[in-house]
Amino acid sequence: QVQLVQSGAEVKKPGASVKVSCKTSGYIFTDHGLHWIRQAPGQGLEWMGWINTANGHTKWSEKFQGRTTITRDTSAATVYMELSSLRSDDTAVFYCARDREFYGPADYWGQGTLVTVSS
Amino acid sequence: DIQMTQSPSSLSASVGDRITITCRASQSISNYFHWYQQKPGKAPELLIYAASTRQSGVPSRFSGSGSGTDFTLTITSLQPEDFATYYCQQTYTTPQTFGQGTKLEIK
Numbered sequence: 001q002v003q004l005v006q007s008g009a010e011v012k013k014p015g016a017s018v019k020v021s022c023k024t025s026g027y028i029f030t031d032h033g034l035h036w037i038r039q040a041p042g043q044g045l046e047w048m049g050w051i052n053t054a055n056g057h058t059k060w061s062e063k064f065q066g067r068t069t070i071t072r073d074t075s076a077a078t079v080y081m082e083l084s085s086l087r088s089d090d091t092a093v094f095y096c097a098r099d100r101e102f103y104g105p106a107d108y109w110g111q112g113t114l115v116t117v118s119s
Numbered sequence: 120d121i122q123m124t125q126s127p128s129s130l131s132a133s134v135g136d137r138i139t140i141t142c143r144a145s146q147s148i149s150n151y152f153h154w155y156q157q158k159p160g161k162a163p164e165l166l167i168y169a170a171s172t173r174q175s176g177v178p179s180r181f182s183g184s185g186s187g188t189d190f191t192l193t194i195t196s197l198q199p200e201d202f203a204t205y206y207c208q209q210t211y212t213t214p215q216t217f218g219q220g221t222k223l224e225i226k
Contacts, residue, residue: 035215044206044217044218044219044220045155045157045163045206045208045217045220046217047208047214047215047216047217050215059213060213060214061213061214062214063214095162095163097162100165100168103210104168104210105153105165105168105208105210106155106163106165107165107168107174109162109163109164110162111162112162
């Protein structure tokens with residue numbers, strides 16, 4: 001069965017970086033892209049970006065471009081999202097989610113990774 | 120960016136009721152439009168994609184309609200497990216955007 005398993009919760013200080021992993025299984029990794037979506041406490045969903053796992057190309061929300069990097073390791077069927085220059089308002093749950101078709105809606109989601117930014 | 124506006128923001132209903140949630144896009148998005156359900160502490164789940172196609176395993180009491188800028192999600196005969204927050208999303212352009220959510224609560 002399709003599974004996306006994310007790395008564990010993180011606590012970071014302002015200005016630091018965080019790298020969240022998303023390990024996939026149960027399907028051909030390069031057949032589906034992966035989205036990253038953020039949800040601040042008590043708030044709605046915010047799309048951050050997407051990676052084409054076949055060639056590594058990415059699409060971004062301008063809000064996160066320049067501060068975020070998405071990479072993939074095809075041998076490990078894993079995608080990584082790194083967010084730098086963390087601020088307190090970056091505190092959120094970060095989700096990876098597989099696209100149902102190319103750049104399409106997210107049909108399988110990771111369990112979420114809580115990143116807390118606090119001094 | 121395309122703005123997605125859901126209404127209502129919250130809704131109280133009873134088990135067995137029929138409810139409708141609407142979502143309006145700030146410009147035409149054809150049928151690049153989807154609905155998700157999220158329960159507290161859980162990741163969202165895809166309910167409806169391409170405006171009207173139920174994701175595998177989604178009960179037939181959920182239905183979606185619309186095209187262009189105006190879309191609806193209808194749930195007939197609400198069940199206890201349907202009380203959750205619902206989000207709409209467009210995947211027509213970058214950045215993909217979500218509506219602000221509709222919280223469906225038990226009356």
